[in-house]
Amino acid sequence: RGKIITSPPTAELCQIMLLDSAHIQEMDAEWQTRKNNRQGKKGVLPLYTMEDAEESLKYLSPMERDQIITVEPGIKARLRNAGHILGSSIVELWIEGMNEETKIVFSGDLGKQDQLIVKDPYEIFAADYLFIESTYGNRLHRSFEDSKEELLEAIQYAVSHGEKVIIPAFALERTQEILYLLGEFYRDGSLPVIPVYLDSPLAIKATQIFRKNKKYYDEEARAIVDQGFDPFDMPNLHFTPTTEESM
Structure with a gap:
């Protein structure tokens, strides 16, 4: 107790x-x-x-x-x-x-x-x-920049061919990272305004907690906030917190 x-x-x-x-x-x-x-x-x-x-x-x-x-x-x-x-x-x-x-x-x-x-x-x-944890103690990961570029290229290909991209992601951390990157792609002109749907009540709640706790952001995320942007937002972003909205 x-x-x-x-x-x-x-x-x-x-x-x-x-x-x-x-x-x-x-x-x-x-x-x-x-x-x-x-x-x-x-x-x-x-x-x-x-x-x-x-x-x-x-x-x-x-x-x-x-x-x-x-x-x-x-x-x-x-x-x-x-x-x-x-x-x-x-x-x-x-x-x-x-x-x-x-x-x-x-x-x-x-x-x-x-x-x-x-x-x-x-x-x-x-x-x-x-x-100390040792989950990835014996592995070498590919660079973040390579993964970021692969994500951007996949979305750009889908947009240019009129296709959709479905990204399965953990509700906590991974979803917020993907939203963060999508916002970055939009702000730097790498992506046009496209509809984005966050279809997970748990991920939506976690994202709202991330939004509230700006004091824990790193310098790059803080700079986005200081410029008047929400790091986890972009035009045409839709949250679907209920089953009815998801359908």
């Missing part, structure tokens, strides 16, 4: 992401239970329910990054920017022992340098113990 300490944007995103995840857990458990029943097996329970998710939200305790707080006597913490998605944070912990203080760092998911929208990851130079 302790506090869940997060950055403010993470607390906002949890309001939508946890409930969506819990809904998926319930639907998956219901489907698996029906399948098991047909085979004479026991049903299964979701890892957590919508009720569990809603209950957990009461314990969220937002805290700004770059400040040291006392979590409990003898334990201090500080959040640093992880540069992965809006609000993502590295956690620094200082724990007092009998004779000395120990510093533990949890990296969380780390972003790349020059990531869209959010600032680059904060560099931490010292820790007694480091817990």
Whole structure:
């Protein structure tokens, strides 16, 4: 029942992401239970329910990054920017022992340098113990510029041939990056005004949270705002938050 300490944007995103995840857990458990029943097996329970998710939200305790707080006597913490998605944070912990203080760092998911929208990851130079992710530790990714050019060329081809482009994308982070790039293509003249539809209630809610939290943008995204533009908007952009509008 302790506090869940997060950055403010993470607390906002949890309001939508946890409930969506819990809904998926319930639907998956219901489907698996029906399948098991047909085979004479026991049903299964979701890892957590919508009720569990809603209950957990009461314990969220937002805290700004770059400040040291006392979590409990003898334990201090500080959040640093992880540069992965809006609000993502590295956690620094200082724990007092009998004779000395120990510093533990949890990296969380780390972003790349020059990531869209959010600032680059904060560099931490010292820790007694480091817990770090290694999802892509053994892979080399193609350059961002190559991927960006491929996206632009695909859309330009579709526009010139009267075709449509359907982009499946994660509701959080990837959708906002695509909107950001589409806006950039429009502003620099690479694309004409074309209808764009964001057909995901969850992605729409996440985008609205991104729009609210401008103070966490990197310099490039801030410059777009300072010029009077919304980084996630363009002419003829349509949100379809309901099933009826989607159809």
